[in-house]
Amino acid sequence: MWVLIAIAIIILVTLWLQTSHSSKSEPTYPVRHSDMTFFVNGHRLFQHYIEDIRNAKSWICVQFFIIKNDLFGHHILTVLQEKASSGVPVYLLIDQMGSRTIAKDKIETLKQAGVQVVYSNRVSIKHPIQSINERNHRKITVIDGHIGYLGGFNVGNQYINQGDQFSRWRDYHMRLTGEIIEDLSDQFIFDWRHNTSESITLPKTELDRGNTQMQLIASSGGTLESTFLDLINSAQETIQIGSPYFIPSKQLKALLIEKLKAGVHIDILYPHDSDHPFVKEASAPYLREMAKYGASVYLFYRGFYHAKSLIIDGKVADVGTANFDLRSLYLNEEVNMLIKDETAVKTVQGYFNRDLRAAMPLYDAWFKTPNALVFHIKKCLARVLRFYL
Helix, strand or coil, rough: CCCHHHHHHHHHHHHHCCCCCCCCCCCCCCEEEEEEEEEEHHHHHHHHHHHHHCCCCEEEEECCCCECCCCCHHHHHHHHHHHHHHCCCCEEEEECCCCCCCCHHHHHHHHHHHCCHHHHHHHHHCHHHHHHHEECCCEEEECCCCCEEEEEECCCHHHHHCCCCCCEEEEEEEEEEHHHHHHHHHHHHHHHHHHHCCCCCCCCCCCCCEEEEEEEEEEEEECHHHHHHHHHHCCCCEEEEECCCCCCHHHHHHHHHHHHHHHCCEEEEEEECCCCCCCHHHHHHHHHHHCCCCCCCEEEEEEEEEEEEEEEEEEEEEEEEEEECCHHHCCCCCEEEEEEEHHHHHHCCCHHHHHHHHECCCCCCEEEEECCHHHHHHHHHHHHHHCCC
């Protein structure tokens, strides 16, 4: 049975590999001065998030990869529905595959209340395999042109520590104010236009100059790799990587090894338990190789580690939606925040270091499974599938 499944998957992947990966020209943004509140707990994040939504007066733009068809997912959608019913324009952009479980009647109720709902990256009949794989993984919210949110959290029970699989969900997310809101709004409008061929006109607002230097980085079709390469290449002392999936490109892996040989200390923080099949088997060889060359690899065990961060020398931090894997590098549409203010970077690094203390060093038994045959098959499949995990 396993052999048949393996053959079927290999055939499917072969078809995937024969498809081209599209790319579009993403907007580029300057360094801004803004302010940031950092969250690592979904319950606390969404307390602020819902309060900001309920206090909205002019307009609301919301974009998520996943909104679950569960109690909390419905709660957030109901809050948006209530705001639209009160006369506040609400634009909701959700990925067609990531949010596919939302019931059609719920979508219809939202539309009847006035919420403008659009699915991003709809599956194309002409290019079904390619369009299924290329997802919009961004999570952006802009409220009244003054408040923004960006980070790794999606919407659902598990993200507020009420899921069945993991008791705790660890992620990084930011509440933003200041100049960067102009760019968040522009990025949302760009994605809306890309998926509807219609442009949204949002009122311009006066934005205060904040205290933190940051830059919005939107990526798709392979553009993220150069950002990561530039950041890692600039490292002189330390590189800290946090990601739930660790499948670097050849260039990134080679550069990390080069930095290790040059004496740069590298920490890699990875979840002890996986949330998807084959992910552990795909990441394990890379983690083992990094450890072989001297990287300190840690396994987070107090819940599931879903945060995405890259911290260089304690001076620059990249936080957002992109994982350190091939899917985020080449397939997904992602958006990250490059933080260039040392005080703010120390805040991010403080949470990263705290998460390191809730992790254990990589150990040999973690690579193994009780059933050797199953492990071998999963390892082979993971190698084939690593581009699409």
